[in-house]
Amino acid sequence: MSADALREPATILEVRSLSKRFGGMQAVNGCSLRIAAGSITGLIGPNGAGKSTVFTLISGFLRPDVGEILFDGHRIDGLPAHRVARLGLVRTFQTPRELRELSVLENLMMVPRPQFGESLVGVMLLGSRRVRREEQEIEKRALEVLRTVGLDHQARRRAADLSGGQKKLLEIARCMMCQPRLALLDEPTAGVNPSLINDLVEMIRLLHAGGVTIVIIEHNMNVVMRLCEHVIVLDRGEVMCEGTPEQIQRDERVLAAYLGSVP
Amino acid sequence: MLDFLIAIVTFTAIYAVVSLGLNLQWGQAGLVNLGQVAFFAAGAYTAAILARAGTPFPLAVLAGMVVAALLGALVALITPRLREDYLAIVTLGFAELVRLILLNEKEIGNGPSGINAIPQPLHELFSANYPLFFAFLTVAALIVVYLFNERLRRAPLGRLLRAIREDESVVASIGKSVLAFKVETFSLGAAMAGIAGAFYAAYLTFIAPEMFTASVSIYVLVAVLIAARGSNIGTVLGAVFVSVLLEGTDFIKDYIPFGTGVQIAAVRIIIMGVILMLVVLARYRKVVEG
Ligand SMILES: Nc1ncnc2c1ncn2[C@@H]1O[C@H](COP(=O)(O)OP(=O)(O)O)[C@@H](O)[C@H]1O
Ligand SMILES: [Mg+2]
Numbered sequence: 001m002s003a004d005a006l007r008e009p010a011t012i013l014e015v016r017s018l019s020k021r022f023g024g025m026q027a028v029n030g031c032s033l034r035i036a037a038g039s040i041t042g043l044i045g046p047n048g049a050g051k052s053t054v055f056t057l058i059s060g061f062l063r064p065d066v067g068e069i070l071f072d073g074h075r076i077d078g079l080p081a082h083r084v085a086r087l088g089l090v091r092t093f094q095t096p097r098e099l100r101e102l103s104v105l106e107n108l109m110m111v112p113r114p115q116f117g118e119s120l121v122g123v124m125l126l127g128s129r130r131v132r133r134e135e136q137e138i139e140k141r142a143l144e145v146l147r148t149v150g151l152d153h154q155a156r157r158r159a160a161d162l163s164g165g166q167k168k169l170l171e172i173a174r175c176m177m178c179q180p181r182l183a184l185l186d187e188p189t190a191g192v193n194p195s196l197i198n199d200l201v202e203m204i205r206l207l208h209a210g211g212v213t214i215v216i217i218e219h220n221m222n223v224v225m226r227l228c229e230h231v232i233v234l235d236r237g238e239v240m241c242e243g244t245p246e247q248i249q250r251d252e253r254v255l256a257a258y259l260g261s262v263p
Numbered sequence: 264m265l266d267f268l269i270a271i272v273t274f275t276a277i278y279a280v281v282s283l284g285l286n287l288q289w290g291q292a293g294l295v296n297l298g299q300v301a302f303f304a305a306g307a308y309t310a311a312i313l314a315r316a317g318t319p320f321p322l323a324v325l326a327g328m329v330v331a332a333l334l335g336a337l338v339a340l341i342t343p344r345l346r347e348d349y350l351a352i353v354t355l356g357f358a359e360l361v362r363l364i365l366l367n368e369k370e371i372g373n374g375p376s377g378i379n380a381i382p383q384p385l386h387e388l389f390s391a392n393y394p395l396f397f398a399f400l401t402v403a404a405l406i407v408v409y410l411f412n413e414r415l416r417r418a419p420l421g422r423l424l425r426a427i428r429e430d431e432s433v434v435a436s437i438g439k440s441v442l443a444f445k446v447e448t449f450s451l452g453a454a455m456a457g458i459a460g461a462f463y464a465a466y467l468t469f470i471a472p473e474m475f476t477a478s479v480s481i482y483v484l485v486a487v488l489i490a491a492r493g494s495n496i497g498t499v500l501g502a503v504f505v506s507v508l509l510e511g512t513d514f515i516k517d518y519i520p521f522g523t524g525v526q527i528a529a530v531r532i533i534i535m536g537v538i539l540m541l542v543v544l545a546r547y548r549k550v551v552e553g
Contacts, residue, residue, distance in 0.1 A: 059436065061432065061435070061436075080435070080440075081432070081435040081436060082434075082435045082436075082437075082438050082439055082440050082441065083438075085435070085436055085437055085438035086438040090436065090437065090438075091436060093432075093433075093436075097430050097432065097433050099425070099426050099429040099430055099433060100429055100430075101425060101428075101429055102422065102425060102426060102429065106422055106426075107426075109419070109422065110419070110422050110423050110426045110434070110437075111437045113437065113438055113439055115419050115423075117418050117419030117420060118418075118419045118420045118423050118444075119420070120420070120447070120451075122418060122419065122420065123411075123414055123415045123418040123420050124414070126414050126417065126418045131418070131419070134419075135419065174433075174437065177437075178437050178438070
């Protein structure tokens with residue numbers, strides 16, 4: 001490794017002048033950002049600033065109007081969402097998207113890829129050792145992940161019957177189950193019981209410790225301060241400023257933007 | 264009376280296979296299909312033409328299944344993103360297209376006059392008891408398709424299809440191609456209709472475009488909709504209900520003093536329509552309340 005590489009951590013994600021318009025609403029307006037490999041980066045900004053839309057564009061669920069997205073140096077803009085996820089870039093949803101009629105355990109067991117049991121041959125050979133062993137291994141891992149997020153006692157419940165906070169945990173659990181290289185977490189603590197927030201911070205640290213680079217949209221500044229080494233502030237679709245959490249907290253423009261967003 | 268019972272069993276089994284195909288598509292994966300009759304017709308015509316050319320029945324069934332599966336894959340692939348609303352329109356239109364082609368392209372199946380004298384498998388062997396034999400054969404096919412569907416439902420593939428039905432963006436977000444699974448499932452459900460079509464042709468020994476109108480798709484839809492979503496046994500019972508209603512009213516029209524055949528047929532359609540509306544209303548309320 002060269003001296004340069006040691007000083008400057010590699011960039012895992014680079015976004016260049018990204019824009020997206022919804023009808024008359026310029027949701028994202030020429031955003032550029034770099035995410036260092038191995039970091040935890042906070043993405044903050046007032047409601048409607050375009051944070052979730054940036055995640056949606058990066059993860060391939062929407063195509064940008066303009067701009068380039070590079071993951072590991074390769075262009076990924078224009079790829080369909082599942083192809084982006086296959087590269088190891090996984091997003092969570094701000095509003096939890098639990099698979100309602102599936103059990104909590106099944107919500108995680110459908111994640112690993114590829115599964116022999118999801119092929120037609122696997123259906124014909126259901127009950128064979130190969131499918132049974134695969135299912136056992138997946139179930140074991142799913143239960144481990146559920147234990148990590150404290151949902152192991154809910155494993156057999158219908159996901160629709162979970163509380164709002166538990167659904168948020170399930171969202172994190174699904175992301176853990178994916179073993180991504182870059183996780184985009186959209187407000188993981190919003191709506192979660194305050195007594196659980198410390199646990200959640202620990203879970204995110206655990207995910208990070210497993211080698212996952214994390215970008216987190218977060219309103220709770222306390223959480224941002226504890227987790228993030230770098231913070232990017234978005235306002236009206238544009239990157240307003242970025243820096244360490246301390247720098248951001250002192251920045252007057254940031255305060256103004258937040259105050260300005262309160263009616 | 265016994266003949267009538269045997270006929271009902273055969274019809275029911277055939278309808279049940281078509282319905283199981285739709286249950287796989289809609290009940291499991293959430294894929295709307297208002298044109299299941301097209302794949303039923305494709306199976307029937309393919310098998311009929313091949314059987315008349317001397318192809319053994321099992322091969323004719325296989326061919327009917329494959330042609331229906333390919334058409335199913337085609338329909339799935341031309342429907343943008345396989346979204347519910349597009350699928351509804353495309354499948355409805357496709358079924359009508361298939362019927363019109365069969366009606367007007369005389370080279371395929373003699374246009375409106377259809378195909379007659381379709382050979383029946385092992386006919387000489389069973390001569391007198393043939394309807395009974397064929398009923399057994401059809402029920403055997405139903406059992407095979409049923410067991411396959413049950414297996415699929417319990418397999419990891421069934422879990423994934425229900426995940427797609429619940430929220431396909433979640434499935435995409437973890438790196439699985441929703442489109443590939445949808446095309447596969449749609450094609451598989453169409454293949455089941457193709458199998459049923461092949462049996463239908465051999466059973467009646469005569470097929471014509473007029474047998475493959477949109478009402479068949481509606482009957483099948485009713486059979487699937489009155490069952491609990493995704494339930495295979497419920498779908499089979501739904502098919503029993505529908506075919507008893509259909510064939511049963513056909514039967515009693517000879518014994519009741521009022522009403523002509525045409526009137527009874529109209530009443531039947533009305534009954535189906537009312538059931539469909541009630542079921543959709545009940546489901547809609549559940550969705551809104553839930
Ligand atoms: N799919 C969409 N269609 C139309 N407008 C949208 C859509 N998604 C987001 N928006 C709008 O874009 C703006 C940015 O939204 P969003 O990215 O969710 O902001 P944030 O996550 O920062 O609160 C908002 O005004 C929102 O109403
Ligand atoms: Mg948001």
